[in-house]
Each structure stands twice: as C-alpha cells, then as structure tokens.
Amino acid sequence: MESVGAPLLADIMKMNKKEAFKEMEEKALLKDGKYDYILLSGERKLFGAILDDSGKVCIRNALIVAFEPGKRKVWKIENYIMEQCPEEFTACIKSLKRLAVCIGDRKDDTSYHFVNDADGKFRENFGVVGVVEAGEYIYAFYYDWKDKRNCCIMAACEGMEQADLYIIMKNLYIQGGETDGDGENADRDISGINETLFGTGTEW
Secondary structure (H helix, E strand, O other), X not given: OHHHHHHHHHHHHHHHHHHHHHHHHHHHHHOOOOOEEEEEEOOXXXXXXXXXXXXXXXXXXXXXXXXXXXXXXXXXXXOOEEEEOOOOEEEEEEEOOEEEEEEOOOOOHHHEEEEOOOOOOOOOOOEEEEEEEEOOEEEEEEEEOOOOEEEEEEEEOOOOOOOHHHHHHHHHHHHOOOOOOOOOOXXXXXXXXXXXXXXXXXXX
16 A cells, blocks of 8 residues: 555646646746746747836846756856756746746656755755846846755846846856856756756747
8 A cells, every 4th residue: 555655646746736836937937926927938939037016028138057966957048049948947937935947848757956945845955046038127046956056146137238136147157167058067967056067039
C-alpha cells in the first residue's frame, strides 16, 4: 500500500505547482494581484514584460542567468533583438518573498520553480539573477533559493540610451566569462549564486 501511496502524493504536489503558477500568471496578466511579469519565448517570438504600471510592453534589453547544480542557462535581448533564448522563460514576481519561474516545457513538472511559497513545500536548490529593461522601467532581480538571499530594484528609464543597471549587469557578466548558457562553464559546481559571476521585438 505504501508503494502505491507515495507516487500519488508526488503527483498531487506536481499538479499543485502547475496550478499555482497558472494562477499567478493569470493575476499578472490581468494586473489583479499586482504581479510583475517577464516572458521570453523564442518559439512564440515573444519577449515582453509588465513592470509596475507599464502594462504589456516589449522588452528592449534583458540579461537573465538561471541555474541549478549542473545546469546554467542564459537569455539575452539587445535593442529589441533576441540574441539568446535556450528555451521559454516566464517569471511572475510579487515581492521578495513571492516568485515563480517556469523554464521550458509547461507540461513538464520539473520546469516550475517557486521561492518562499506560503507553505514552503516547493523549496529547492535553484537561483536566478537578471535585469530587464522594458517600457519606462528597468528591473534588476536576484533570487537564490539555497542561500535565501533575495533582492530587487526597479528604476525609471530616461531617454533612449541603455539604462545604467543593464550596462552594469552586462559588463559584470562579460567580465565573469560569457558562455552560451549550457557551454563550457555549465559543469562547474554552481550550487549557489555567489559561486557564479553572471556572466526587432514583437508587440504582444
């Protein structure tokens, strides 16, 4: 009986992760729950964001690095051109204590990552750091599941030049040794974010 019950419990947990993410995404798109939202999809040729009160806007510049032990992926958009998108990246962010990320196939249960969910049952070893410039805002964020160090900053963009936060992030990433995400640095021990120096758009 025990061998039958365990898989059933695991299936329920997986189902709840999908449902929880779907609920957060719906709130973000409707601005019902005041979530910020980021989407980069090469397959669907979409890269947009909802930052603060921006509404749905195209991403001008972005650099995002997400990783877990043995895996590292990088997304890059430069001047409305998607330069690197290994697979779909979607993030719903409500606060420093409320973030959900889906990377890759939405049908795959392992694609979903949560930080500081209410009951704590989805905790895992996963990290993401990035900067997104869209519309009138730029948003820089850092979430580290293992070390529980989360921070973010949002600022208004001025003029048509690249925002300072994006330039700083890009240069830190380059100085740290730029790779293709799953490239030569992917096999390093990257169990915590402190061990990794992060190295025309379609309207939607």
